[in-house]
Amino acid sequence: MSQQQVIQNIVGGTRRADMNVINMSECQNMYFETSGEGASSSSLLRSIKGLDKVLDIDGIPRGRFVASRGPDGNPRLFVVYFNKLYVIDKDTDTGLYIKTFVGNLSNITTPVGMCETGGEGSAHPYIVVVDGRTVHIASTIEPASTIASTFRNITLPLNTNNQYIQPTHCAYQYGYLCVNDNLSDGFYQSYQYPFETTDTSGNISYDVFTYDPLSDTTAENGFVTYAEWMPDNITAMIGTGSRMVVLGKRSYQSFHYNNDINQPFVSADTAASAIGIQAIYSLATIGSFTFWLGASDIGQNAIYVLDVDSINRISNPDIEREISAMTNASDAVAQCWVENGHMFYSLTFITDNKTITYDVLEKKWHSRVSTDPNKNISNAWRYNYAVMYDNKIWFLTTDALCIQSNDSWLEHDGNPIIRLRICGAIINDYSPFMIDSLFLFINNGYTKNPIVRPKLMLRFSRDGTSFSNERIGYMGRQGEYSYVTEFTRLGMGRIWNFEISCSENIDFTLMSAKILANVCGRF
Amino acid sequence: MFTAKDIIIDAYDRTGIFPNATDGLPGEFVTMGKNLLRGLLSQYNIRNYLTFTQQSVNAIADTEITIGTNDITRGIINTVEAPNCSTIQKVYWNLGNTVNSETYSEMKFIPFIDFERYSSGDQIYTWRQINDLQFKLNFTSTFTNKPMLIHYNEKIVVELNSSYALSDDYRELWTLGLSDQLLTYYPRKDDNMKNYVTTALASAISNITAKNAANRLIMANTFSKGSSFAYANSGSFLYGG
Numbered sequence: 018m019s020q021q022q023v024i025q026n027i028v029g030g031t032r033r034a035d036m037n038v039i040n041m042s043e044c045q046n047m048y049f050e051t052s053g054e055g056a057s058s059s060s061l062l063r064s065i066k067g068l069d070k071v072l073d074i075d076g077i078p079r080g081r082f083v084a085s086r087g088p089d090g091n092p093r094l095f096v097v098y099f100n101k102l103y104v105i106d107k108d109t110d111t112g113l114y115i116k117t118f119v120g121n122l123s124n125i126t127t128p129v130g131m132c133e134t135g136g137e138g139s140a141h142p143y144i145v146v147v148d149g150r151t152v153h154i155a156s157t158i159e160p161a162s163t164i165a166s167t168f169r170n171i172t173l174p175l176n177t178n179n180q181y182i183q184p185t186h187c188a189y190q191y192g193y194l195c196v197n198d199n200l201s202d203g204f205y206q207s208y209q210y211p212f213e214t215t216d217t218s219g220n221i222s223y224d225v226f227t228y229d230p231l232s233d234t235t236a237e238n239g240f241v242t243y244a245e246w247m248p249d250n251i252t253a254m255i256g257t258g259s260r261m262v263v264l265g266k267r268s269y270q271s272f273h274y275n276n277d278i279n280q281p282f283v284s285a286d287t288a289a290s291a292i293g294i295q296a297i298y299s300l301a302t303i304g305s306f307t308f309w310l311g312a313s314d315i316g317q318n319a320i321y322v323l324d325v326d327s328i329n330r331i332s333n334p335d336i337e338r339e340i341s342a343m344t345n346a347s348d349a350v351a352q353c354w355v356e357n358g359h360m361f362y363s364l365t366f367i368t369d370n371k372t373i374t375y376d377v378l379e380k381k382w383h384s385r386v387s388t389d390p391n392k393n394i395s396n397a398w399r400y401n402y403a404v405m406y407d408n409k410i411w412f413l414t415t416d417a418l419c420i421q422s423n424d425s426w427l428e429h430d431g432n433p434i435i436r437l438r439i440c441g442a443i444i445n446d447y448s449p450f451m452i453d454s455l456f457l458f459i460n461n462g463y464t465k466n467p468i469v470r471p472k473l474m475l476r477f478s479r480d481g482t483s484f485s486n487e488r489i490g491y492m493g494r495q496g497e498y499s500y501v502t503e504f505t506r507l508g509m510g511r512i513w514n515f516e517i518s519c520s521e522n523i524d525f526t527l528m529s530a531k532i533l534a535n536v537c538g539r540f
Numbered sequence: 541m542f543t544a545k546d547i548i549i550d551a552y553d554r555t556g557i558f559p560n561a562t563d564g565l566p567g568e569f570v571t572m573g574k575n576l577l578r579g580l581l582s583q584y585n586i587r588n589y590l591t592f593t594q595q596s597v598n599a600i601a602d603t604e605i606t607i608g609t610n611d612i613t614r615g616i617i618n619t620v621e622a623p624n625c626s627t628i629q630k631v632y633w634n635l636g637n638t639v640n641s642e643t644y645s646e647m648k649f650i651p652f653i654d655f656e657r658y659s660s661g662d663q664i665y666t667w668r669q670i671n672d673l674q675f676k677l678n679f680t681s682t683f684t685n686k687p688m689l690i691h692y693n694e695k696i697v698v699e700l701n702s703s704y705a706l707s708d709d710y711r712e713l714w715t716l717g718l719s720d721q722l723l724t725y726y727p728r729k730d731d732n733m734k735n736y737v738t739t740a741l742a743s744a745i746s747n748i749t750a751k752n753a754a755n756r757l758i759m760a761n762t763f764s765k766g767s768s769f770a771y772a773n774s775g776s777f778l779y780g781g
Contacts, residue, residue, distance in 0.1 A: 019730060451556050451728060482566070506559035508552075509726060538727040 019453050019535045026441030027515070027530040028060045030381030031373070033439075034335050038481030041514045044383040045395075045437040047527065048359060048376055058458065058528040064436050065385065066356075067425035067522070068400065070417045071114050072105070074098045078413030079122075081402045082131035084144050084157035093157055094406040095131065095144050096413060100124045102146055102153065102168070105418070106161050107407060116418075117161040120168030123150045128298045128350055128402075130186040132256065133157060134194060141167075141213065147184040147196055154223065172224040174239025176201045182239075185297060188256030191274045193281055194225060195261060197251040203241040204251050204263055206281060242282050244270040246289035253297040257307055262323060264294040267313040271326065290328060292316035296349035299364055303353035306377065308362045310340070310349055318346065320364070320375070331362075331375055336382060343369040354403035354410055356421070365397045372398035388520075390432045399428065424465065426522050433520035438527055443513040445536055452507040454533040457517065460526040461493035461500040470494050471521040473502070479510030492523070509537055542711050543703045548573035551718035555733060557726050570700065576721040577714065578698040584717070585693050586627055589748055592706065593694045594629065597622050601633075601665075601679040601686045608674040616673050626695035628667045628675055634687040644689060652678070713748055716741040 026042070030049050034040040047062040076099025087093030087106070094105040102119040122129065130147040134154075143154040156167035173181045176198055182205055184196035194207040207225035222228045226239045244251055249265030256262075261272045261282060271288040275281055294300060295312035299320075302308070307323040308331075318340040320332035332340075340346050345368035352363050360377035363385065372385040385398035400412035400419065409420040419429045426434055455475070464471050471492040476484040493500025507513075519525040548570060552558035558565055565573075584590050597620055599605060605619040607628070632644035647665045650658060655666045660681045667677045677690070704710070720741050723734045 449726070453556060488560075506556055508556065508558045508560075536729045538729055539725075 019533045022532050022534055024440065024443055024530045024532060026443070027438070027517075028058070028062050028527060029441055030376075030379070031383050032333060032335055032441075033339075035338055036481070037478065037514075038442075038512060040335070040442065041439045041478065041481075042441045043437070043439040044381075045386050045518075046383075046434050047436050047438060047525075048361075048374070048383050049379045049381045050359070051379065061529075062436075062438055062527040064426055064525045065434065067422040067427045067434060068412060068414075068419040068429040069422040069425065070419050070429040071411075072116050072418040073416060074103060074116060074418055075416055076101070077126055077415050078402055079126065079148075080129035080131050080146070081404045081411070081413055082133065082144060083404055083406045084133045084142065085135065086142050086158055088158050088160045092406060094404065094411065095119070095146075095155075095157075096402075096418060097122060097129050097131070097146060098413070099126070102144075102155065104155075104161060104164055105406075114418075115161065117164060119155050119164050120153060122146060122153060123148045125149065127185075130184070130196075132187045132189045132194070134189055135192075145187050145189070145194060147187045149183055149185045149199070152184055152187070152196060152226075169223060172227050174205055174226045174241075175237050176203065176241075177238070185252070186254045186300070188254055188261050190256045190258075190261050191281065195254065195256070195282075196226075197254040197263060199252055200250060202245070202248050202250055202265065203243045204254055205239045205241050208240065209278065209281070242272070242280075244268075244272075244284070244289075246270045246284070247291065249293065253294050253300045253309070255300050255302050255307055257302050257305055257325075259305070260307075260325060262307055264297075264300065264309065266295075267291060267293040269293065269309075269323070271323070285326075288326060292319075292321060292328070296347045296351075296364075299349045299351045301351035301353045301362060303355065303360060303362075306353075306360070306362075308351060308353065308375075310346065310351075310364060317341070320362075322362070322377070331377075331380070333382070336373065340366075343371075345369065350401055352401055352403045354405065356410060361403075363398070363401075363403070365401060367397070370397045386435065386437075387428060388432065388435050395435075426524060433522070435518055435520045436525045437516065437518035439514055439516045440530070441514075443515075443532070444511065445534070447511050449509050449511050449537040449539065451509045451535045451537060452513065452532050453505065453535065455504045455507060455515065456531045456533075457490070457502040457504075457527070458529040458531065459492060459502060460524065460528070461502065462496050462498035464492070464495050464521075464523045466522075467495040469521070471519070471523050473517060473519040473521075473525070475504050476516040477507060478514040478516070479508065480512050481514075484516055492519075492521075492525075541703055541705050543701055544574065544577060544698050545570075545700045547577060547711065547714045547718055548700075550715045551722055554715065555719045555722050555726075555737065557722055572725065573718065573722070574698060574700060576725065577718050580717045580721055581696045581698055581714070582626075584713075585696055588629070588693070589713070589745065590693075590696065590710070593626075593696055594691065595622065595625075595694055596689050596691045598634075599677075599688045599690050601677075601683045601688045603679060603681055603684060605677050605679075606670075606674050607677060607690060607692070611673055614673075616671075618674060620690065622690070622692055624694040624697075625675060625692045627693045628677070628690065629693060630691040631665050631667075631677070632689040632691075633663065633683065634689060647679075647683075647688070709744070709748060713741075713744045716744050 031044045032042040046065050051060050079097040081096045084093045100122050103116045132145050134143045136142045141156045144157050146153045152171040159167045176182050182198035187196045192209040197204045244263045247268035249267040251263045254263040272282040272284045275283040292311045293313040294309045296310045299310035311319045318337045319330050348367040349364050363374040365372040386395040387399040399414045402413040404411050412419045475488045478484050490502050599620040607620040607622050608618045608625050631647040635643040650664045650666050652666045652668045665679050670676050719737045
């Protein structure tokens with residue numbers, strides 16, 4: 018009799034090695050979830066959700082921020098596409114979202130840094146946008162009709178080389194607006210809250226970096242804090258609420274607030290390390306976690322998470338090998354969001370056209386792919402700059418603003434999302450064995466369309482060879498819960514890898530698999 | 541019409557070792573299949589399962605003649621040319637002494653080492669293979685210059701692209717035979733498949749041999765004794781004749 022055997026590693030994350038025979042595990046457009054008590058399988062792979070288009074906005078997205086207070090006291094979403102800053106408001110009558118142009122930024126395509134200043138009433142809360150050249154602000158509480166009039170630039174200080182600083186990142190901490198300088202190892206902060214000041218002549222001054230209201234003087238060189246731990250330029254910075262982290266090519270340093278107007282940010286002796294940042298826009302934060310793609314002697318090509326003061330490496334050697342083989346890893350753009358308790362950190366490599374995503378909850382990686390609609394080419398995931406707003410998770414993509422869909426597993430323009438899983442190696446003490454049948458335990462019968470008979474595709478690899486021709490299987494029509502998805506007669510091999518993929522518009526969930534196998538009595 | 545490759549792919553498919561090999565069998569498996577098939581067909585050929593390899597050639601007897609494949613580059617010229625000859629099956633003496641005569645008498649085969657024990661007038665012959673291309677036949681001196689009809693089997697060539705214009709029952713026989721060999725070489729822990737193939741193979745062999753029985757080529761080999769229709773009809777088996 019052939020033996021029935023449940024495959025343990027059909028469900029898992031991406032851990033693809035540079036040699037097929039070592040490990041081919043890959044998880045694309047699906048994420049791992051440990052099942053709850055009493056579940057039919059201990060873990061499963063869930064589909065990522067489809068996306069619905071909310072608004073058409075021309076251009077490549079560059080950033081987003083949810084300001085805490087809009088004109089009605091509720092949060093308000095700001096997005097940057099190409100060289101334009103827009104505010105997104107919800108029409109309370111129709112429930113529709115409306116975009117309003119706020120102002121023009123520098124005409125470049127790199128991501129922007131955004132933060133808000135807080136404040137209310139006469140101390141207007143501002144949205145701050147830095148784009149590597151200029152710091153722009155706009156009032157967040159101004160209604161859509163007049164918000165464009167509040168858009169203005171802030172005069173930048175000169176650094177010690179007598180050049181205007183080049184801020185690419187910003188953070189607002191304890192009443193200070195801080196921006197980095199790409200050209201030096203200092204970061205610049207404004208004078209403390211309130212953000213705008215009426216000077217002695219009665220004019221409102223917005224030059225928070227260069228105007229000192231206490232002495233009513235203009236300080237051309239601004240208020241600077243040097244990150245002296247290692248003298249590398251501050252190419253990135255981010256605020257996490259309790260900490261402000263500045264990063265350079267060779268080190269990072271974490272600052273905390275110090276209630277001293279002359280020295281508002283200080284750093285403990287231990288709050289720095291020789292792990293730099295390779296891609297300045299790989300820096301992303303959510304909650305107390307800060308993630309980035311590392312650089313320098315000990316951190317090159319690894320991905321780190323800083324949780325308040327403790328730093329951990331979350332990448333594995335396989336991912337690091339893959340990153341080290343990339344032509345340009347320094348243009349990676351990151352995003353973070355939380356979805357059903359899964360905290361995702363997603364990194365999109367622009368030049369190398371690849372997206373990898375880390376799940377903080379499960380500590381596993383998966384890849385996200387937008388498949389070319391005309392060719393079978395896997396491109397980087399098209400969605401970036403995730404943000405939570407109005408109880409929905411929003412994503413920005415070229416020419417569109419999208420939200421996660423609850424009942425669709427298609428991209429916002431109807432392209433299918435190819436869910437693909439290559440399981441880990443299936444071995445039996447390295448003996449050859451014959452697989453007479455493979456049974457997939459999936460959510461058969463759960464399709465919304467009663468007409469469609471959803472398909473899935475299987476390919477398999479024996480002993481690390483390239484994958485076989487595809488075989489098509491079915492998942493059962495609506496209500497066919499007991500449909501058996503089975504692939505028979507797969508043959509003999511020592512090391513097996515199955516590739517299961519599905520592009521149907523259904524909530525494809527892979528729970529487990531089983532084989533009917535027979536060991537072969539030879540080596 | 542089928543090729544050796546078809547047989548190999550079918551056999552891997554049926555045994556489940558490499559089913560649905562539409563994306564191609566790995567090379568080591570193809571080579572293994574080819575070698576096993578070559579050995580298998582050689583055996584079947586000697587056992588006379590393969591009627592289409594059976595040939596005959598006229599020759600003039602002498603105390604010693606050679607028969608086989610000529611190869612000028614190696615300086616091998618046989619007395620009688622019989623291309624691809626792999627085994628000598630029978631020799632008949634043409635009683636009419638002319639090629640067109642239809643009266644034959646079977647020459648009795650004697651092993652080479654026993655040949656000298658017989659007298660020069662005995663109706664005997666012997667043969668032995670002396671190299672890969674040549675067979676040497678010896679007759680007694682009485683039969684010098686007598687016309688002979690020599691039956692031999694051609695060898696069967698097995699290369700991947702060798703194609704065979706043969707009937708389905710041969711294709712089935714070869715596939716099952718190779719399946720049986722593969723299941724010996726790649727044994728499953730459970731022998732259901734092996735048992736099934738063995739049974740099917742036995743049945744295929746019996747079909748092939750039964751088909752040939754009518755031509756009296758495969759059945760017990762003597763003309764005078766055996767299970768021929770004439771033998772059965774005579775009733776001689778009843779009293780030990």
